[in-house]
Each structure stands twice: as C-alpha cells, then as structure tokens.
Amino acid sequence: MEEKGVSENKQYENEYKVQAVKLAKKIGAVKAAAEELQIPVNTLYGWIQKVKTAELDIGCGERSPEEFQNIAEENKQLRKRIKALEKENKRLSEINEFLRNE
Template sequence: MTHKPQGNKIEKRKNGGYDEEYKVQAVKLAKNLGSAKAAAEELQIPVNTLYGWIQKVKTAELDIGCGERSLEESQNIAEENQQLRKRIKALEKENKRLSEINEFLRNE
C-alpha cells in the first residue's frame, strides 16, 4: 500500500517547484508516519525538502488545513504573531521619531 499523496507522482511545475497540495499531503504523511525521513523515502523526494516544508508549516507559511496543527504549534504561532505585532509597533514609533528629527534638521 502506497502513501503517496493522492494522484500525484511528484508533480513538478515548470519552474521546478512542487505543487502546493503535494507539499501539504507530504507534510501530513510525515506527521502520520511520525518520520520525515520515512515519508521522504516513500515519496522519493529529498528529506531536506520535506524538512523545509515542515518548517514552513511551523511558521504558518504553508497551511495544512484547519485542525491539522497541534495545540503547541498553534500557540507558538500565536505567540510569535503577538511578538511581531509588538516589534512592528516599536519600529513604527521609532520611524516616526526619526522622521520628526529629520524634518527638524531639514528646517534648520
């Protein structure tokens, strides 16, 4: 019994990339098997490629669907988003301050 994503034979786009749905199914397979290495071997793709897709899921760059993330993964993403919002706010404040200084110096 094969675990390859449904209907895909490692379909590549013309630019050399993999189809998004294939990536999602590959990550789900790795999760189900409990091993990225085993899934990569089964799919005959480089294990580092699969690790990259798994990392993208962890950082929410690749969406594997509602309910597919663990509670810990969801909490990590939410925490990171909160930290990023704070960082953006601080950078915007700093940008405003520097703009005001620049404007003041131009008028001198």
C-alpha cells in the first residue's frame, strides 16, 4: 500500500511516449495533451525535449524543420570536435612514442 504524498517515478513504454508527443504536436498544446493523458506536464515537456535532441525517435516525417536544423548543426559541431580530438590524440601518441625512444 502506497502512502499518500509519496510518489514513485512511473516508467512509461517508449511507444506511449511517442504517441503522447505526437498528440501534443497534433493539438498544439502540451498542457492540454498532458491533462488528456493524465500525466505530469513536465514529463511530457521532457519527452518533447528528448525528441528535439534525438534521444526519442518519433519516426520519419514527424520532426519539424527546426528540429532537423538543430540536429544537423549538432552533427556538424560533433564532427568538428571529433576531428580536433583525433588530431590531439595523434599528437599525444607521437609525443609518447618520442619519449619512449629517448
């Protein structure tokens, strides 16, 4: 028996999250969608944020042009960061090899 005032973090199935986000987009109001589904509005906002950061996939054709732009920009920045880290890794490997041969 659960005590009043004590809440557990409820776990939702991925498909439920996807359908909830789609409902919010369809009706254009996150608060109304959360009320309809009887889930906390902050939970639904969290799922929407995960869609924007590609942590939650709601399927092809469901993302806005802005979301695609954000993902493309993030990918560009990540590729640049990977390239810089690979360059730094190579430099450190060369230094390490040089010091071993001293």
